[in-house]
Amino acid sequence: MEDAGSLLVIVDAANVVGSVPDGWWRDRRGAAERLRDHLAAQGVPGHEGPVEIVLVVEGAARGVEPVPGVRVAAAPGSGDDHMVALVAEAGDRPVLVVTADRATSACRTTVPTTRSPSATSS
Numbered sequence: 824m825e826d827a828g829s830l831l832v833i834v835d836a837a838n839v840v841g842s843v844p845d846g847w848w849r850d851r852r853g854a855a856e857r858l859r860d861h862l863a864a865q866g867v868p869g870h871e872g873p874v875e876i877v878l879v880v881e882g883a884a885r886g887v888e889p890v891p892g893v894r895v896a897a898a899p900g901s902g903d904d905h906m907v908a909l910v911a912e913a914g915d916r917p918v919l920v921v922t923a924d925r926a927t928s929a930c931r932t933t934v935p936t937t938r939s940p941s942a943t944s945s
Contacts, residue, residue, distance in 0.1 A: 829873035835922035836880045855884035863892040
């Protein structure tokens, strides 16, 4: 992970691409790559300062490569479980989790800040 003072943004690729009915189900990996590229180009709207973006992929989207500005983390099992583990590893670092999963975003003791997918996708 990067600087402990930078914002860590963990993005649930499956939930974010699934929030836009654009045919993503025909090419899940391609949809995750488009999201990755969008995040690399746009960053985090409204946020000033250093940021580390981690795109969590699972299932058919595993194998998506990182690009400058976006680290890709392939979940060995559940993407939700992997995101919770990444938040726990962050310690006191500021964290923003982007997911539509109510169970994950309800874990306030583990996931301190959540944002809806519409705030990230175009």
